[in-house]
Amino acid sequence: MRQSYFRLLQLITGVAVFFLIAVHITALRLDDFAGGLGVHIEEPTSWGSVMDRATSAGWASFYIILLAVAIYHALYGLRGVLMELPWPPVIARSLNYIMIGIGIVVFGYGSFIALNAYYS
Amino acid sequence: MAEKEKSLTMGKLTFRVQRYEPTRDEKTYLQEFVIPFTKGMTVLDGLNYIKEKLDNTLAFRVSCRMGICGSCGMLINNFPCLACHITVEELGKDVIEIKSLPNYGIIKDLVPDLTPLFEKHKSIRPYIVRSDSEEMEEPTAEYTQSPQALEEYLQFSFCVKCGLCLAACPTSATDVLFLGPQSLAQAYRYCADSRDEGMRERTAIVDSGHGVWLCHLAGACSEACPKGVDPALAIQLLKRTVLAQTLRLQKKKEASPIAPPPVEEKPKLPVPEFTAKPS
Numbered sequence: 001m002r003q004s005y006f007r008l009l010q011l012i013t014g015v016a017v018f019f020l021i022a023v024h025i026t027a028l029r030l031d032d033f034a035g036g037l038g039v040h041i042e043e044p045t046s047w048g049s050v051m052d053r054a055t056s057a058g059w060a061s062f063y064i065i066l067l068a069v070a071i072y073h074a075l076y077g078l079r080g081v082l083m084e085l086p087w088p089p090v091i092a093r094s095l096n097y098i099m100i101g102i103g104i105v106v107f108g109y110g111s112f113i114a115l116n117a118y119y120s
Numbered sequence: 121m122a123e124k125e126k127s128l129t130m131g132k133l134t135f136r137v138q139r140y141e142p143t144r145d146e147k148t149y150l151q152e153f154v155i156p157f158t159k160g161m162t163v164l165d166g167l168n169y170i171k172e173k174l175d176n177t178l179a180f181r182v183s184c185r186m187g188i189c190g191s192c193g194m195l196i197n198n199f200p201c202l203a204c205h206i207t208v209e210e211l212g213k214d215v216i217e218i219k220s221l222p223n224y225g226i227i228k229d230l231v232p233d234l235t236p237l238f239e240k241h242k243s244i245r246p247y248i249v250r251s252d253s254e255e256m257e258e259p260t261a262e263y264t265q266s267p268q269a270l271e272e273y274l275q276f277s278f279c280v281k282c283g284l285c286l287a288a289c290p291t292s293a294t295d296v297l298f299l300g301p302q303s304l305a306q307a308y309r310y311c312a313d314s315r316d317e318g319m320r321e322r323t324a325i326v327d328s329g330h331g332v333w334l335c336h337l338a339g340a341c342s343e344a345c346p347k348g349v350d351p352a353l354a355i356q357l358l359k360r361t362v363l364a365q366t367l368r369l370q371k372k373k374e375a376s377p378i379a380p381p382p383v384e385e386k387p388k389l390p391v392p393e394f395t396a397k398p399s
């Protein structure tokens with residue numbers, strides 16, 4: 001497959017991470033600012049508030065999407081950096097698979113937690 | 121500066137030259153030669169002096185002696201240069217260290233093995249590709265091109281294949297398979313040529329794991345290039361071309377047509393009477 005598809009995805013996920021993280025930070029840390037925009041969030045880091053979000057289908061999907069997008073963006077970038085190191089050939093050849101493996105494990109674990117909380 | 125020049129003009133130069141004979145040496149080493157300074161001398165003049173007067177076993181590549189053939193690329197005081205293109209005064213030092221170009225193997229002393237450069241260059245199909253393969257193999261006439269269309273790639277066509285850009289490139293230093301600035305710049309040069317129809321094939325080659333996306337614009341290639349080619353710029357333009365093609369935003373290019381047969385020759389003016397006529 002052409003590298004430009006992955007590269008394009010890297011650009012798109014970069015922009016997506018920027019906006020999704022902005023929503024996440026606004027919801028968790030900038031509740032006063034969100035209040036100014038007319039969105040009232042009660043004690044965003046309290047247990048009740050966290051569980052409210054975790055059990056909402058919208059927020060659970062939001063976090064799973066953020067997780068997927070951030071994992072792709074981070075691992076693709078990391079792969080680019082790692083590819084420039086003088087690895088033994090066997091590691092250099094497997095680097096893509098190692099990155100995909102790490103991505104699947106992290107995404108599996110993260111989405112398992114999100115889904116577990118949603119169904120709790 | 122004046123003091124520097126004074127010390128140069130008064131004195132002798134020390135050339136610390138890398139030596140390596142693959143059948144004898146395990147690794148490279150530096151050998152010192154003291155040579156007289158003459159005004160306006162290039163580093164190549166110094167090497168020629170050593171070869172003629174001090175050690176005729178010293179090996180280096182040279183041909184045109186005027187920055188045209190691209191043969192004499194070397195690492196001079198840690199910067200890739202053409203030895204015939206750089207004067208001792210420009211360097212401003214009386215100790216000059218000369219090594220073979222980095223990012224290449226060494227054949228002997230200062231002679232780099234440029235095979236990877238030429239292989240990579242060949243891989244991007246560095247010639248006009250036409251959909252009409254018969255016309256391409258057996259051309260019947262030249263293709264037309266306007267001066268504006270020529271401007272699109274002219275700068276990139278000044279490349280003399282000296283390989284200095286690849287020697288300077290930090291990405292080539294870490295990934296031997298990286299296509300490198302020279303061949304990527306040439307890929308763009310041909311893609312931007314109005315007579316060419318090989319863009320699709322070429323972008324498929326450069327849009328690979330060791331291709332255009334590995335360049336992170338260090339710019340060392342453009343700094344090293346002795347011909348003002350600016351390979352870093354060509355690579356960025358190539359990235360844009362590749363991405364536009366992936367997004368199907370690339371406008372369909374109408375390749376220049378074959379030039380029409382020449383119009384009937386104008387009758388020549390009669391030779392004036394007073395001119396000696398050809399016998």
Ligand code: SF4
Nearest residue numbers: 279280282283285345
């Ligand atoms: S781009 Fe410049 S430095 Fe690179 S091979 Fe061509 S002339 Fe030499």
Ligand code: FES
Nearest residue numbers: 184185187190204
């Ligand atoms: S000898 Fe031809 S470029 Fe230096």
